[in-house]
Amino acid sequence: TQLLEQSPQFLSIQEGENLTVYCNSSSVFSSLQWYRQEPGEGPVLLVTVVTGGEVKKLKRLTFQFGDARKDSSLHITAAQPGDTGLYLCAGNKAAGNKLTFGGGTRVLVKP
Amino acid sequence: DAGVIQSPRHEVTEMGQEVTLRCKPISGHNSLFWYRQTMMRGLELLIYFNNNVPIDDSGMPEDRFSAKMPNASFSTLKIQPSEPRDSAVYFCASSPTSDGELFFGEGSRLTVL
Numbered sequence: 595t596q597l598l599e600q601s602p603q604f605l606s607i608q609e610g611e612n613l614t615v616y617c618n619s620s621s622v623f624s625s626l627q628w629y630r631q632e633p634g635e636g637p638v639l640l641v642t643v644v645t646g647g648e649v650k651k652l653k654r655l656t657f658q659f660g661d662a663r664k665d666s667s668l669h670i671t672a673a674q675p676g677d678t679g680l681y682l683c684a685g686n687k688a689a690g691n692k693l694t695f696g697g698g699t700r701v702l703v704k705p
Numbered sequence: 706d707a708g709v710i711q712s713p714r715h716e717v718t719e720m721g722q723e724v725t726l727r728c729k730p731i732s733g734h735n736s737l738f739w740y741r742q743t744m745m746r747g748l749e750l751l752i753y754f755n756n757n758v759p760i761d762d763s764g765m766p767e768d769r770f771s772a773k774m775p776n777a778s779f780s781t782l783k784i785q786p787s788e789p790r791d792s793a794v795y796f797c798a799s800s801p802t803s804d805g806e807l808f809f810g811e812g813s814r815l816t817v818l
Contacts, residue, residue, distance in 0.1 A: 627806070636709075636796050636809025637748075682748065686804045692738075692761060693807065697747040 597621060598685055598696035606702040610672055615699040617683035618665045624686050626666050627693065628657055631680040640668075673703045707731070711797050711810035719818050723785040726813045729778055730799030738807065739772055739782050740796040748796070754780065755803055766791075787817045 601616045617626070625644040629637035641650050643659035643666060650657045654677075656669040670677055680700050684693040710729040718724055730737045738753040752762040757774045765772070769788070774780040784791055794814050798807040 625804070629807075634811070636798070636812055637807070638809070639806045642806065684807075692750060692753055692803060694750075695740075695748040 597694045598683055600681075600683060600696040600699050602699060603697065604700045604702075606704065607673055609674055609703055609705050612669065612671050613673055613701065614667055614669045615681055615701070616665065616667050617685075617696050619685065620664065621685075621687060622663050624663070624688055626659060626663075626686075627684045628666070628668055629682040629684060631682060631698075632678075637680075637682055670701075673701075675703050675705050677701060678703050709797055709799050709808055709810035711795075711813050713813055714811065715814045715816075717816045717818065718787055720788055721786045722817075723783065724787045724791075724815060724817075726782045726795050726797075726815070728780045728782070728797030728810060730780070730797070731808055732778065734799035734801050734808070736800045736803045736805075737774060737780050738798045738800070739780070740798065740809075741793045742796060742812070743793045751782070753803065760803070784815075787815075789817045791815060792817050 599618050607613055627642045628640045630640055631637040641657045646661045646663045648659045654671045658667050680698045682698045683696045712727045736755050739751040740748050742748045751764045752772045754774045772782045794812040796809050796812045798809045800807050
């Protein structure tokens with residue numbers, strides 16, 4: 595059982611549709627990061643959330659950190675083929691601690 | 706600016722052979738991490754260093770795996786002897802701090818036959 599559970603594991607949608615991926619845990623995290631990984635490359639940071647209830651927007655991507663800092667979601671509006679990739683959440687249980695990654699959600703946006 | 710540089714990008718070897726993966730972190734970053742990624746287990750932390758000192762190696766699978774960081778600009782991950790179950794993509798990442806943003810290399814894809 596992973597400390598951070600991501601769902602769904604795989605999502606296939608048409609261009610223009612919306613999607614939401616989830617990152618859940620029974621543990622409290624001091625901060626949580628979202629990464630996107632494209633085939634043949636390493637993960638790249640999208641955003642870091644640190645405050646319970648925080649909402650951050652990055653163009654068509656909206657990230658939310660749960661009030662209790664145990665969960666997070668990523669919502670993509672009007673998905674485009676360029677959004678295709680593996681989305682990973684990663685959490686820190688305390689400042690200075692190592693990051694723990696979730697299992698990832700593989701997103702495929704078809705043109 | 707150069708990012709994290711890993712070599713080799715691809716390695717195919719036979720069971721029992723020694724494998725050495727190399728990493729050059731981003732200059733000025735104090736923390737270096739080695740991860741392994743497979744479809745079954747996702748991204749797993751193997752070991753991380755702070756200021757060239759190994760801090761947590763609890764993710765290293767067994768004694769066949771070893772990692773060194775002789776200086777701030779170079780690290781190696783060695784597998785000896787290699788086994789087919791070691792086949793995976795191995796990522797090196799560096800960070801200004803142990804809990805900050807991770808900057809990943811492009812990975813080394815290892816296939817052990």
